[in-house]
Amino acid sequence: MTKYLYLFRGGDARRAQQSPEEMQEHMQKWGVWMGGLAEKGTLDSGLPLNGAGKVVSGGGKTVTDGPFAEGAEIVGGYLIVNADSLDSATEISKGCPIFEHNGTVEVREIMSMDM
Amino acid sequence: MPETHVNQTIDHLFRHEYGSIVAGLTARFGSSHIEWIEDAVQEALYKAMKLWAFQPIPDNPGGWLYRVAHHGLIDRLRKEKRHQDYVGDGTNEIENAFEMRDSKAIQDEQLRMIFACCSPAISEKNSLLLSLKLIGGFSVKEISRAMLMNEEAAKKSVQRARADFQTKVGDIKLPEGKAMPLYLERVLKVIYLIFNEGYKASDGDLLVKEDLCGEALRLALLLSQKDHCQTSELLSLISLICFKASRFGARLDSDGNLVLFENQNRSLYNKEYANWGYYYFNEATKFGELTHYFLEAAIEYQYCRPESFDDINWKKVLWVHEKLQERWPSARGKLNYLIIFDRVHGPSKSLTVLEKLKPSLNNDHLYYTFKTDLLQKLNRNEEARAALESAIRLVKNKVERDYLLGRLHAFSK
Numbered sequence: 001m002t003k004y005l006y007l008f009r010g011g012d013a014r015r016a017q018q019s020p021e022e023m024q025e026h027m028q029k030w031g032v033w034m035g036g037l038a039e040k041g042t043l044d045s046g047l048p049l050n051g052a053g054k055v056v057s058g059g060g061k062t063v064t065d066g067p068f069a070e071g072a073e074i075v076g077g078y079l080i081v082n083a084d085s086l087d088s089a090t091e092i093s094k095g096c097p098i099f100e101h102n103g104t105v106e107v108r109e110i111m112s113m114d115m
Numbered sequence: 116m117p118e119t120h121v122n123q124t125i126d127h128l129f130r131h132e133y134g135s136i137v138a139g140l141t142a143r144f145g146s147s148h149i150e151w152i153e154d155a156v157q158e159a160l161y162k163a164m165k166l167w168a169f170q171p172i173p174d175n176p177g178g179w180l181y182r183v184a185h186h187g188l189i190d191r192l193r194k195e196k197r198h199q200d201y202v203g204d205g206t207n208e209i210e211n212a213f214e215m216r217d218s219k220a221i222q223d224e225q226l227r228m229i230f231a232c233c234s235p236a237i238s239e240k241n242s243l244l245l246s247l248k249l250i251g252g253f254s255v256k257e258i259s260r261a262m263l264m265n266e267e268a269a270k271k272s273v274q275r276a277r278a279d280f281q282t283k284v285g286d287i288k289l290p291e292g293k294a295m296p297l298y299l300e301r302v303l304k305v306i307y308l309i310f311n312e313g314y315k316a317s318d319g320d321l322l323v324k325e326d327l328c329g330e331a332l333r334l335a336l337l338l339s340q341k342d343h344c345q346t347s348e349l350l351s352l353i354s355l356i357c358f359k360a361s362r363f364g365a366r367l368d369s370d371g372n373l374v375l376f377e378n379q380n381r382s383l384y385n386k387e388y389a390n391w392g393y394y395y396f397n398e399a400t401k402f403g404e405l406t407h408y409f410l411e412a413a414i415e416y417q418y419c420r421p422e423s424f425d426d427i428n429w430k431k432v433l434w435v436h437e438k439l440q441e442r443w444p445s446a447r448g449k450l451n452y453l454i455i456f457d458r459v460h461g462p463s464k465s466l467t468v469l470e471k472l473k474p475s476l477n478n479d480h481l482y483y484t485f486k487t488d489l490l491q492k493l494n495r496n497e498e499a500r501a502a503l504e505s506a507i508r509l510v511k512n513k514v515e516r517d518y519l520l521g522r523l524h525a526f527s528k
Contacts, residue, residue: 020252027129027167077169
């Protein structure tokens with residue numbers, strides 16, 4: 001099994017506008033989706049990210065407040081999953097509820113020593 | 116790591132916490148900050164949504180949300196350099212606030228909020244909007260969907276209602292002494308309006324409408340926890356709501372078409388709600404007062420009790436309508452009375468009385484719908500058709516219009 005990283009981008013602006021009821025529904029969908037991944041042993045770990053942050057650049061001399069990209073592209077969280085191949089990890093990501101809010105998932109293979 | 120725990124969340128947790136936390140913060144920071152308070156609670160829910168999607172929901176989600184919203188609000192007040200007035204002797208209050216708020220305090224804050232939203236200083240319509248928005252945690256979009264308003268109009272209405280809340284309500288406290296009955300009357304009226312908005316068979320969003328009915332019941336039950344609110348009116352209102360709610364699932368067929376009361380499948384009635392109806396009706400009977408809500412509940416009692424539609428005791432129903440008309444005469448009430456009168460005395464007598472009502476009900480489609488019924492029973496079909504056409508011209512509700520058009524179609528066959 002290889003580990004893959006899902007980077008969740010975007011969708012936040014629309015989600016912040018939701019009603020309490022819609023937020024709860026959306027949250028429950030994530031829970032169901034991740035619960036399913038956990039049951040199958042696919043899920044490794046993951047966390048959401050806060051909106052606030054800093055960008056350090058210019059050889060460490062320049063520090064600016066986030067966001068680091070256009071609103072739609074801000075990373076809102078990540079997940080690490082176990083999968084057989086990049087294709088299979090990609091397939092699994094299609095069930096992610098982020099697509100309801102026009103967000104995207106970037107799927108990346110995590111490098112490993114046992115090649 | 117995440118498990119399927121989120122599925123065990125109680126229904127409407129976020130919506131109810133919204134109301135509960137808005138009430139808690141408004142009780143502490145005052146009605147004039149309502150806009151920032153709502154923002155802070157929305158922000159806290161948003162954080163919870165992101166976090167709890169990845170992690171287990173904490174044991175006391177309400178406490179967590181309250182603390183986060185409280186922090187957010189204090190931060191904002193501080194940024195606006197006004198915090199000195201509200202933070203008091205330092206930040207300890209922020210840390211302690213969560214412990215300080217036990218379930219009794221939460222209930223008490225909600226009650227105070229209900230009375231604040233239903234202050235006689237603001238209009239009934241605004242009270243209704245505020246109750247839905249601030250206590251029920253409904254969004255503007257949901258309100259517009261339930262009440263068939265466009266979203267922009269609903270947004271403006273809510274903004275106006277919020278402005279009234281900020282300027283006219285004052286302290287969030289329970290009314291005392293002589294003011295209590297006056298407030299209570301308004302509160303019950305607003306609860307009843309909320310229920311009726313949800314109960315109206317229209318093409319609004321059915322799910323949200325059902326939630327409106329549930330919210331009305333929740334508010335009424337919350338009120339009934341308070342000793343001096345336990346009046347005949349309140350218990351009758353709860354009974355009335357439960358009886359009507361028990362028929363919710365039988366009012367529309369699978370295609371969303373209106374099913375007339377006499378054609379409803381009684382096995383679809385919700386027995387649990389009906390039983391609550393009986394329970395609260397009996398409680399209300401102990402007061403021996405013929406209040407408006409009690410009489411309305413009495414009619415519903417007569418409707419729900421028998422096994423079949425044919426076993427309904429129309430004479431008793433008519434008697435209750437007479438009592439209602441004696442004390443609270445109205446043209447619409449008279450029409451309802453006549454509909455029952457027809458069942459007891461027949462269409463010919465009813466038509467004579469009905470025609471006397473025309474001046475006051477000239478623009479009411481129900482007047483013409485009922486006239487159609489009577490004329491059809493008397494085989495005066497041409498006149499019946501004309502009455503039906505008038506009804507269709509006046510009716511606003513889409514479900515009802517479809518039903519009437521169906522009847523017109525049947526005429527042409």
